Amino acid sequence: MSQTVGGTTAASGASASPESPVAVRRRKLVFLVVCAGFVMSSLDMMIVNVAFPALEQDFAGSTPASLAWTLNAYSIVFAALLVPAGRLSDRSSRKQGFLLGLGLFTLASALCAASQGVAMLVAARVLQAAGAAAMVPTSLGLLLAAYPAERRGGAVRAWTAIGGVAAALAPIVGGALVNLDWRWIFLINLPFGIAALLVGSRVLPDTKETERGPLPDLFGSILLIAGVGALSLGLIKAPEWGWASGRVLGCLAVTVLSFAEFFRRSARHPSPVVSLSLLRIRSFSLANLTALVFNTCFGAMLFSFMLWCQNIWGYSALETGLALAPGTFLMPVMAMATGPLAKRFGSATVVVTGCLLLAAGVVWWAVAAQLQPNYVWMLLPGALLTPVGTILGTTALVGLVTKDLPPASFATGSAVNMMVRQVGLVIGISVFIAALGTPGSPAAAKDAFQNAWIITAAIGGAAMLVGLLLHSRRGETGPA
Known part of the structure; x- marks a missing residue:
């Protein structure tokens, strides 16, 4: 006996009926469409890094601190809307939610390219993030609906790995585009977005939850x-206002009060942004805590690399992207190797190894830093270690996040993990800017970078320590 799910035939017995060539082709098109949306959103999370010098030159009076909001605003809004947007789509239609998000993201990309100042660019990035928040969780739901049960695990791993590799390739792609004009980092989304909209409207399965349930907690997102x-x-x-100033202390007070109320509402709301019941699952809470600290280190690392190459050594945007390329090209290989490594040594061991490699690469930059450009001695070792550590840690954590979740919570748990990772990126970039300060001379800048890199490496070490707790008392064997 079999049943049709999202245009494909899934068997309810032990073996599945052969699929028709049309069904296989349709499934492949679904994979391409959802991956197109995921890749665009992953690229645009980090691609602006490499454009900072060009933006500073184009927008009078802008600084790395002000331009950081083009990254942070995107990540914050994306993180906050990710779960509610997914649940709203579940209530209506995942296909419509995905297409609406893709359309908004594509339109916002055009607005980013047309921006005449930092404020307009940040506002357009907020719209981009809202579109991405609608796309990403629905893309996973559509992918699961399009694939038979026995192939879903491989499809999800491929989807995750492609997004991770896209984020890692962002500096190279961005560098090549900024060499033409920084606006091209956004214009490049238009043809892919339009094509995905046209194809997706024809091939995506129209799935939704049978139970409507309560509306998601949008105020919790705020x-x-x-x-x-x-x-x-x-x-x-903080470096400008003073760490003990009223404004900084006020920001910290708002943070504490906002999070206190956020968790209070999450405990009482029928459809919270984060279900506290999930946090009681040991593997889920520890994996997300590790992801938060890990991504804090990753965000600071990638941001620092771009600043050092362009602001200290005077590299062009393309040279900066290529400087990171050797390690980036290893990432697809390591992504494929993560599964076998996790099965042999356990996912927790792979995560700890990823944290160690990420921190080690940053430590190398701190120790070997010099004002005279010497790529092979100073940057290359770290440029090999940090991407490999990133893909090992990120890919292995995906399996640990969902390892002990009930099947009905898989999509929600994955969305919460993605939200946590975005928050980590924001904190990492902010911490590095605070640690760097505003050095007034090249020698002072070198010292500031070295100090900030040591802090970044310490965060990576903290992620490794938290990762050690991921070893289950029952024995952790890695993702299924």
Whole structure:
């Protein structure tokens, strides 16, 4: 006996009926469409890093601290809306939610390219983030609906790995585009977005939950935006305002109060942004805590690399992207190797190894830093270690996040993990800017970078320590 799910035939017995060539082709098109949306959103999370010098030159009076909001605003809004947007789509139609998000993201990309100042660019990035928040969780739901049960695990791993590799390739792709004009980093989304809209409207399965349930807690999302935004503002402005100033302390107070109310509402709301019952699952809470600290280190690492290459060594945007390329090209290989490594040594061991490699690469930059450009000695070792550590840690954590979740909570748990990772990126960039300060001379800049890199490496070490707790008392064997 079999049943049709999202245009494909899934068997209810032990073996599945052969699929028709049309069904296989349709499934492949679904995979391409949802991956197109996921890749665009993943690229645009980090691609602006490499454009900072071009933006500073184009927008008079802008600084790395002000331009950081083009990254942080995107990540904060994306993180806060991710779960509610997914649940709203579940109530209506995942297909419509995905297409609406894709359309908004594509339109916002055009607005980003047309921006005439930092404020307009940040506003357009907020719209981009809202579109991405609608796309990403629905893309996973559509992918699961399009694939038979026995192939879903491989499809999800491929979807995750492609998004991770896309984020890692962002500096290279961005560098090549900024060499033409920084506006191309956004214009490049238009043809892919339009093509995905046209194909997706024809091939995506129209799935939705049978139970409507309560509306998601949108005010909880606002509290999350306020809390993370205030924390980021306080960290970024602390060197200018003073760590003990009223404004910084006020930002921290807003953060504490916002998060306190956020968790209070999460405990009482029938459809919270974060279900506290999930946090009682040991593997889920520890994996997300590890992801938060890990991504804090990753965000600071990638941001620092772009600043050092362009602001200290005077590299062009393309040279900066290529400087990170050797390690980036290893990422697809390591992504494929993560599964076998996790099965042999356990996912927790792979996560700890990823944290160690990420921190080690940053430590190398701190120790070997020099003002005279010497790529092979100073940057290359770290540029090999950090991407490999990133893909090992990120891919292995995906399996640990969902390892002990009930099947009905898989999509929600994955969305919460993605939200946590975005918050980590925001904190990482903000911490690095705060640690860097505003050095006035090249020698002072070198010292500031070295100190900030040591702090970043310490965060990576903290992620490794938390990762050690991921070893289950029952024995952890890695993802299924």
